[in-house]
Amino acid sequence: MTPAKKLLSYSYYPGCSLHASAKEYDESTRGLFKALGIGLKEVPDWLCCGATPAHNVDELLSLSLCAKNLSLAEGVEGDLAVACAACFSRLKVTQHHLADNETKRKQVEYAIAGAVNLQKPVKHLLEILAKDFGLDRLTEAVQKPLSGLKVACYYGCLLTRPPEVPELDCVEAPTIMERVIGAVGAETVRWSHRMECCGANFTLSRPGVVLKLSGSILDSAKAAGADCLMVACPLCHGNLDIRQKEIEEATGERFGMPVFYMTQLLALAVGVAPGKLGFDSMIVNPLPLLKEKGLV
Amino acid sequence: MSRIGVFVCHCGENIARTVDVEKVAAEAARLPGVAYATDYKYMCSDPGQNLLKNAVAEHRLDGIVVAACSPRMHEKTFRNAAKSAGLNPFLCEMANIREHCSWVHEDRDEATAKASDIVAMMVARVKKDKRLVPITVPVTKRALVIGGGIAGIQAALDIADAGHQVVLVEREPSIGGHMAQLSETFPTLDCSQCIMTPKMVDAANHPNITLHTYSEIESVDGYIGNFQITVRKKARSVIEEKCTGCGVCSAKCPQKKIPNAFDKNLGTRPAIYVPFPQAVPNTPVIDRANCTWFKTGKCGVCQKVCGPGAIDYEQEDRLIVEPVGAIVVATGFELYSITEKPKGSPIKGYGEFGHGTIPDVIDGLTFERLASASGPTGGKILRPSDGREPKQVVFVQCVGSRAREKGISYCSKICCMYTAKHTMLYKHKVHDGQAYVFFMDARTPGKSYDEFWRRAIEEEEAVYIRGMVSRLYQKGDKIVVMGSDVHVGVQVEIEADLVVLATAVQPRAGADTLAQKLGISYDSYHFYSEAHAKLKPVECATAGIYLAGACQGPKDIPDTVSQASAAAAKVMTLFAKDELEREPIVAKVNEKNCVACLYCKKVCPYGAVEEKEIRDRQGNLIRVVAYVNPGVCGGCGTCQASCPSKSVELDGYTDEQIMAMIEAL
Numbered sequence: 011m012t013p014a015k016k017l018l019s020y021s022y023y024p025g026c027s028l029h030a031s032a033k034e035y036d037e038s039t040r041g042l043f044k045a046l047g048i049g050l051k052e053v054p055d056w057l058c059c060g061a062t063p064a065h066n067v068d069e070l071l072s073l074s075l076c077a078k079n080l081s082l083a084e085g086v087e088g089d090l091a092v093a094c095a096a097c098f099s100r101l102k103v104t105q106h107h108l109a110d111n112e113t114k115r116k117q118v119e120y121a122i123a124g125a126v127n128l129q130k131p132v133k134h135l136l137e138i139l140a141k142d143f144g145l146d147r148l149t150e151a152v153q154k155p156l157s158g159l160k161v162a163c164y165y166g167c168l169l170t171r172p173p174e175v176p177e178l179d180c181v182e183a184p185t186i187m188e189r190v191i192g193a194v195g196a197e198t199v200r201w202s203h204r205m206e207c208c209g210a211n212f213t214l215s216r217p218g219v220v221l222k223l224s225g226s227i228l229d230s231a232k233a234a235g236a237d238c239l240m241v242a243c244p245l246c247h248g249n250l251d252i253r254q255k256e257i258e259e260a261t262g263e264r265f266g267m268p269v270f271y272m273t274q275l276l277a278l279a280v281g282v283a284p285g286k287l288g289f290d291s292m293i294v295n296p297l298p299l300l301k302e303k304g305l306v
Numbered sequence: 307m308s309r310i311g312v313f314v315c316h317c318g319e320n321i322a323r324t325v326d327v328e329k330v331a332a333e334a335a336r337l338p339g340v341a342y343a344t345d346y347k348y349m350c351s352d353p354g355q356n357l358l359k360n361a362v363a364e365h366r367l368d369g370i371v372v373a374a375c376s377p378r379m380h381e382k383t384f385r386n387a388a389k390s391a392g393l394n395p396f397l398c399e400m401a402n403i404r405e406h407c408s409w410v411h412e413d414r415d416e417a418t419a420k421a422s423d424i425v426a427m428m429v430a431r432v433k434k435d436k437r438l439v440p441i442t443v444p445v446t447k448r449a450l451v452i453g454g455g456i457a458g459i460q461a462a463l464d465i466a467d468a469g470h471q472v473v474l475v476e477r478e479p480s481i482g483g484h485m486a487q488l489s490e491t492f493p494t495l496d497c498s499q500c501i502m503t504p505k506m507v508d509a510a511n512h513p514n515i516t517l518h519t520y521s522e523i524e525s526v527d528g529y530i531g532n533f534q535i536t537v538r539k540k541a542r543s544v545i546e547e548k549c550t551g552c553g554v555c556s557a558k559c560p561q562k563k564i565p566n567a568f569d570k571n572l573g574t575r576p577a578i579y580v581p582f583p584q585a586v587p588n589t590p591v592i593d594r595a596n597c598t599w600f601k602t603g604k605c606g607v608c609q610k611v612c613g614p615g616a617i618d619y620e621q622e623d624r625l626i627v628e629p630v631g632a633i634v635v636a637t638g639f640e641l642y643s644i645t646e647k648p649k650g651s652p653i654k655g656y657g658e659f660g661h662g663t664i665p666d667v668i669d670g671l672t673f674e675r676l677a678s679a680s681g682p683t684g685g686k687i688l689r690p691s692d693g694r695e696p697k698q699v700v701f702v703q704c705v706g707s708r709a710r711e712k713g714i715s716y717c718s719k720i721c722c723m724y725t726a727k728h729t730m731l732y733k734h735k736v737h738d739g740q741a742y743v744f745f746m747d748a749r750t751p752g753k754s755y756d757e758f759w760r761r762a763i764e765e766e767e768a769v770y771i772r773g774m775v776s777r778l779y780q781k782g783d784k785i786v787v788m789g790s791d792v793h794v795g796v797q798v799e800i801e802a803d804l805v806v807l808a809t810a811v812q813p814r815a816g817a818d819t820l821a822q823k824l825g826i827s828y829d830s831y832h833f834y835s836e837a838h839a840k841l842k843p844v845e846c847a848t849a850g851i852y853l854a855g856a857c858q859g860p861k862d863i864p865d866t867v868s869q870a871s872a873a874a875a876k877v878m879t880l881f882a883k884d885e886l887e888r889e890p891i892v893a894k895v896n897e898k899n900c901v902a903c904l905y906c907k908k909v910c911p912y913g914a915v916e917e918k919e920i921r922d923r924q925g926n927l928i929r930v931v932a933y934v935n936p937g938v939c940g941g942c943g944t945c946q947a948s949c950p951s952k953s954v955e956l957d958g959y960t961d962e963q964i965m966a967m968i969e970a971l
Contacts, residue, residue: 202780
């Protein structure tokens with residue numbers, strides 16, 4: 011007799027992007043978890059994590075925003091699932107900083123007018139899939155293997171950083187994305203720019219920087235023979251997808267490289283209908299590639 | 307009534323800054339049994355010692371307390387002074403008001419009160435001190451040297467030249483160590499092999515040196531002057547006495563493709579091999595893990611072709627016991643590797659440099675093999691990946707060193723100089739090539755060192771870029787080096803053909819295990835600790851054991867040779883006497899009370915406790931008691947703490963003395 015499979019259930023913090031520019035990340039996350047039978051319950055009344063701007067301007071504000079979210083999450087059962095790399099990093103950093111700093115903790119408690127609670131494990135979707143759910147079970151759930159699809163896994167800056175915070179994977183040479191997408195049959199390429207910065211917020215103030223940095227990421231992925239990029243961060247997605255045409259104009263090189271959220275590809279593999287994965291909101295149209303590989 | 311003298315030292319400002327020394331002396335003078343108390347700026351100086359000696363005569367003192375630094379620092383000094391004043395030296399005690407008080411406190415009143423308490427305790431102890439006589443032990447005038455690199459060879463030759471027997475133990479099949487692997491040496495660019503190999507031959511041929519290669523230290527027993535060393539001579543599968551070193555076995559061995567560790571795996575060797583042609587001894591060893599005979603039971607070619615019949619497949623490890631009086635530890639270093647480290651390890655690897663997966667990213671020692679005339683490329687600088695001559699070479703300093711976030715905060719000391727040397731060797735061999743160096747600081751203290759570094763820049767045209775490298779990655783057949791130039795304030799990207807990393811100098815793997823066998827201390831990185839950073843740089847805190855070379859800390863060749871000769875001189879000093887005086891702070895058993903439970907024997911870390919039979923005049927056994935061998939006892943007091951019947955006590959630390967000290971508080 012095989013032991014009964016544990017029913018997994020999580021509280022869920024989508025973050026601002028997943029309700030706006032990265033809707034397809036949210037939709038595909040929900041679709042994927044439903045297909046895998048993993049419970050996902052959104053934290054009511056959550057607020058912005060502060061992202062990059064808050065902690066650059068006011069550390070107390072940044073810590074307080076996350077602490078408030080963590081205390082709201084206490085009301086929902088299950089470890090806290092986070093999709094966005096920036097939200098994930100900020101929540102983890104807050105837990106780490108407040109755990110051993112009594113003074114800051116008191117300030118934050120005053121600011122949010124409530125107790126700081128740091129006990130709830132904050133987990134990125136990758137961690138949930140690779141460790142809690144398990145790669146073997148993920149492989150079992152596959153209905154449409156992504157075989158033949160060459161994926162360049164792009165981590166960006168925040169998924170494994172800062173290094174002093176308990177890490178998702180090795181800071182400088184992680185493999186968790188490759189392991190997860192490899193479990194549903196995709197082929198991953200070895201490439202050099204997995205951890206490079208995409209230019210992030212400079213997309214508004216100095217787009218030239220983004221064109222250069224994101225351009226070299228696309229260039230390197232193409233040189234490695236990738237069909238597409240896979241990301242876990244809405245800001246990276248914006249720079250690599252929305253700005254791709256501008257980059258092509260600036261460099262004179264044609265990439266035509268679709269940029270997927272990890273959950274879009276995973277959901278597709280476990281049989282979620284392509285129409286529910288937000289492919290139509292991507293700027294670089296992924297459908298020709300997916301058709302070519304027989305995936306839609 | 308006792309007549310104790312108390313001498314309170316200012317230690318310049320070290321004590322007087324935090325402790326009111328005059329008040330401590332005044333309070334001490336009021337203690338019962340104290341006949342005289344005073345303070346002085348430097349008690350350890352000549353006038354300070356004279357003050358003590360005169361006071362002994364003038365005030366007829368019968369005990370002394372010097373309130374100053376740690377007894378580890380100056381107990382010997384003041385006991386000698388007491389002795390020359392006609393007092394038994396063991397009636398002189400130190401009250402440590404520096405390390406235990408002034409250095410660790412800030413509040414002057416509290417520190418002064420604590421200093422007075424410490425003095426009062428020591429006065430109480432001195433009152434109950436007994437006159438002790440030093441123990442003498444014989445000295446075995448033979449030395450053990452562990453490690454056959456330049457440090458070990460130099461120490462062994464010096465001791466042997468002084469006329470003493472030396473046992474030299476080397477883990478590898480040949481002596482020579484890292485120096486035999488180097489190409490040219492800074493700052494004179496003389497060939498390393500040319501200056502090293504004659505010394506190797508001298509060591510092997512010296513009538514006073516017994517050489518055990520391919521051997522390791524199995525265990526160490528005994529104490530200064532009287533160590534018993536067990537050496538494990540690993541099975542060579544070749545009978546050393548019969549082998550003539552003709553080399554036919556290696557030439558005929560069908561296994562040819564085993565990576566040669568001596569060449570940093572760039573070249574290959576057979577399964578029966580000497581690590582390099584100039585090896586000493588020139589006796590091969592069979593690498594059993596890779597030998598066809600040992601793997602399948604077939605082959606046996608070497609045995610068939612060996613004229614003198616020196617091949618012995620049945621050979622087993624042998625254990626040899628060597629009695630020695632002193633030990634020189636010279637186990638050297640190894641280079642840090644950027645590969646992934648186990649999770650949780652305090653030392654981290656370099657994922658941003660590819661964790662060692664990029665073939666043309668090599669370390670400094672690999673570059674030495676490439677540049678060496680006896681190396682796998684015959685001295686040509688060629689890339690490991692495709693054998694092409696690199697036209698752009700980037701050298702990166704401080705990889706692993708001075709990088710707290712990677713787990714090592716110390717400077718490896720030799721890299722600035724050897725990297726400058728590498729740029730020169732490269733330029734001499736590839737005239738149209740360009741060398742770049744990323745560096746944090748150029749640290750070149752040493753005779754003719756800074757001139758050497760300047761020469762690399764000014765005459766050999768190496769481009770030095772001050773800044774760190776953030777990432778290395780393969781792009782086509784190039785390696786992209788991303789770094790910063792902090793002088794100009796820009797980011798730099800160089801497409802290099804070859805990258806050479808000056809990786810940190812670390813102690814040999816297993817340095818901690820050996821230290822535990824020897825009973826010597828080591829730091830958190832496993833470098834061996836000297837007894838005093840400035841005044842006892844080659845002695846260990848454990849008597850009779852000395853340090854030489856990079857096992858104690860990163861060192862270049864001149865420093866290593868100096869330290870090795872210094873260690874040898876210390877051994878010769880020890881061997882200059884036939885008998886050795888030991889401190890009589892040893893445990894003694896009260897045989898009347900001892901019930902021979904022998905719990906002391908179980909807890910003694912030195913193995914000093916024996917069973918003693920007490921017999922009557924007719925020779926009938928009356929009973930058994932414990933006996934502590936004073937020559938072996940280390941004076942730790944563990945037996946005293948554990949004895950249920952209070953029958954064993956350490957001289958100078960009796961229960962009565964400890965209780966008196968507590969009562970004085």
